[in-house]
Amino acid sequence: MKTKVDFPSINEREPDGRREDGTSYRVLVVDDSMFVTKQIGQILTSEGFEVVGTAADGEAGVEKYKELYPNVDLVTMDITMPRMDGVTALEKIIEFDKQARVVMISALGKQDLVKQSLLLGAKNYIVKPLDRMKVLERIVSSLH
Amino acid sequence: MRVEYINPFVEAAYNVLTEVLNTEVKRGNLFLKAATKSVMGVAAIVGLAGEVEGRVLFDMSKQTAIKIASVMNMEELTELDELAKATISELANMITAQAVTKLHELGFKFDLTPPALITGENMEVSDQEVEALIVPMETPHGSIEINVAVRERS
16 A cells, blocks of 8 residues: 555645645635625635635725734735726725735726736736636735 | 627637636527517626627526536536526626727727626517627537627717
């Protein structure tokens, strides 16, 4: 019988969502689509992240961030949302916490808004359709 | 209606469906409907307004909508619930965004409305003064018709 020693398994890789001390990175997901919220949640939790909150529009997203602060490490922010769009919500979150890490989630064709978001302090962006690897790569790089 | 308006939608539908369903998608033959056309059961509608105006309809049966939503959520959905509806709306969003990016590159300027989802039986769509071009996309989960009725603003 083979033992673990014979087979250094790739499964032993630390999940992306955990820090070295084993605690999870905490994420707030702001998106008006229940489908996208669920999709991001599934991708993140499968890698050890913890989704600590969700909000369905920009205004609720800002409120939620303030409520969770400082126990939140990253925000995923949809751009097109009712009540308050993602760019405005990003601006308000950065105003409140200069260190906030926000990753924008965008449909194709919103380059101008993505550019504006990056100038305002967003760490990165992801264009839909969301693909697992793309999501993890962009989010992990925003955390380091 | 000029055929060049529909091609970006067909191309985008092909790209997005292939990616999110992770399967082969076949493009059916384009056909034209001048008057009223019945809607299959679930229709996501996106409005266009600007130099080009009109609407795009993503039309499918309820069964197809549920199956596609199940694949996209990686779980078996049995009814057209809120999650399934949000999923089909998001699908329409992604396809439209990709098509519109292409149309903007071609120089057509216009804005979009967020997708509205219409469900029910025995529905019809009528377009005044503009005929609809329809391209069926065949997926293993059923057919989705891309139904585009747009014109240049006079």
